[in-house]
Amino acid sequence: MAGDGGPAAGEGGERVAIVGAGLAGCLLAVLLGRRGVPVTVYERRPDPRVSGAERGRSINLAVSARGLAALEQVGLRERSLKQALPMHGRMVHPVSGAPNFQPYGSDRGRAINSISRAELNRSLLDTADATPGVTLRFSQRVTGVDTAAGTLLLEDADDEPADVVLAGDGAYSAVRGSLGLDVDADFLEHGYKELTVPPKDGEFALDPDALHIWPRGTSMMIALPNLDRSFTCTLFWPKDDFDALGTPEEVAAYFERHYPDVAGLMPDLADDYEHNPVGSLVTVRAWPWTRRGDGAAVALLGDAAHAIVPFFGQGANCAFEDCIEIDRCLTETGGDWAGALSLYQERRKASTDAIAEMALDNFIEMRDRVASPVYRAKQAATHALERCLAGRYVSRYELVSFSTMPYAEIPARIRRQNRILAAAAAGAAAVLALTVRALTVRTRRRRP
Numbered sequence: 001m002a003g004d005g006g007p008a009a010g011e012g013g014e015r016v017a018i019v020g021a022g023l024a025g026c027l028l029a030v031l032l033g034r035r036g037v038p039v040t041v042y043e044r045r046p047d048p049r050v051s052g053a054e055r056g057r058s059i060n061l062a063v064s065a066r067g068l069a070a071l072e073q074v075g076l077r078e079r080s081l082k083q084a085l086p087m088h089g090r091m092v093h094p095v096s097g098a099p100n101f102q103p104y105g106s107d108r109g110r111a112i113n114s115i116s117r118a119e120l121n122r123s124l125l126d127t128a129d130a131t132p133g134v135t136l137r138f139s140q141r142v143t144g145v146d147t148a149a150g151t152l153l154l155e156d157a158d159d160e161p162a163d164v165v166l167a168g169d170g171a172y173s174a175v176r177g178s179l180g181l182d183v184d185a186d187f188l189e190h191g192y193k194e195l196t197v198p199p200k201d202g203e204f205a206l207d208p209d210a211l212h213i214w215p216r217g218t219s220m221m222i223a224l225p226n227l228d229r230s231f232t233c234t235l236f237w238p239k240d241d242f243d244a245l246g247t248p249e250e251v252a253a254y255f256e257r258h259y260p261d262v263a264g265l266m267p268d269l270a271d272d273y274e275h276n277p278v279g280s281l282v283t284v285r286a287w288p289w290t291r292r293g294d295g296a297a298v299a300l301l302g303d304a305a306h307a308i309v310p311f312f313g314q315g316a317n318c319a320f321e322d323c324i325e326i327d328r329c330l331t332e333t334g335g336d337w338a339g340a341l342s343l344y345q346e347r348r349k350a351s352t353d354a355i356a357e358m359a360l361d362n363f364i365e366m367r368d369r370v371a372s373p374v375y376r377a378k379q380a381a382t383h384a385l386e387r388c389l390a391g392r393y394v395s396r397y398e399l400v401s402f403s404t405m406p407y408a409e410i411p412a413r414i415r416r417q418n419r420i421l422a423a424a425a426a427g428a429a430a431v432l433a434l435t436v437r438a439l440t441v442r443t444r445r446r447r448p
């Protein structure tokens, strides 16, 4: 049954609802509000600007070129950068010996930005709240959409009418679940747990200009800096391994052995370890992302459509790109929702598949490869090539993090570059071999 409330109708007559006031839902609400499309956002949690964050789920994100380009479109780039700390490279911590710094770019000018997800969400909520036509409704859990009736189903309230439903309700999307779409949710055997390195004598206890990694083969820990001079550390371990450490003494001893240079910087280690939850890491592949019934059209976006593992720092960046694409498609179709949503999914799917694969691959790079001297030599060679062949040779990391090239084009571009390099190397080797041969023959002839 349709309740009295529900989204207001826009000029086109459609009542538009967004489910989830997370990063994607809020950005899309602002973009739609600015187009003059009235939109109501339904969020299951209370307003996080009032209620605060959950323990052990602080999550700081690396926001890079794609995210910043999207934030710029709603005037939030500079505000977000003020809430962020630049990280110009990785600081890799071996079990013994000094940590080594690996810059992200060839010229040390490239940085990704560490920002609190909660803080970024609050900025987006403030902007959405201030955008005419956007209505935010908190503590409203959506359970699904009836596309035939054109209603949004709410857990604790009457159904509400909606002609267009945009589902930004995260990796475990209830809207997606209610549509019976083809969904593959691939869980990693690893989970994650957050720990904290607080400031030491009022200063950062580690270098704040880096994303810190403790690669340990099949597992790892990372740390990103926060504005209050603390670091949020995240352990990525096989889930069973979290249970193997029972007592505070076992936890302390394990960290002294495997993370010796940081164990002493974590005064609350045992407490954090015991009380902070273990989160899951999932890759969601859903298709299609849209469903049209007689009553309502629905589209998935952000993690609801394509959650990815966090090892390339791209989940939020990618979710923001979805919002920009929906807005662009609405412009191109003159505000025709059905056409715009189908164009949006066609354009985005290959790219989100590509970043999902690259994110999985980057886990192996971060937890294992970065520690090897061969990897470091390869990185140095890559940066040297980037400097010599500016614009013609560009690393995968650079294309993902510091460009807005569609993710789907990146693997082919890297293969092409590698083929050209391999051919050039083979050519150089052949010239060298011929030269050596010619010199050898000449030397032999000169001999008496």
Ligand SMILES: Cc1cc2nc3c(=O)[nH]c(=O)nc-3n(C[C@H](O)[C@H](O)[C@H](O)COP(=O)(O)OP(=O)(O)OC[C@H]3O[C@@H](n4cnc5c(N)ncnc54)[C@H](O)[C@@H]3O)c2cc1C
Binding pocket: 019, 020, 021, 022, 023, 024, 025, 042, 043, 044, 045, 059, 060, 061, 062, 063, 117, 140, 141, 142, 143, 168, 169, 170, 171, 173, 174, 175, 192, 234, 279, 301, 302, 303, 304, 308, 310, 312, 313, 314, 315, 316, 317, 318, 319
């Ligand atoms: C450990 C970790 C580290 C990460 N690091 C990075 C990083 O460095 N860089 C990066 O770009 N990304 C990173 N990500 C990914 C990033 O957090 C997500 O991709 C991003 O938050 C997706 O945004 P979203 O709006 O689609 O979903 P979410 O941010 O999950 O928002 C979904 C919203 O919907 C609400 N909701 C859920 N169900 C309902 C319902 N039934 N009814 C109403 N509301 C509902 C939720 O409360 C929430 O507010 C990381 C993720 C994790 C777990």
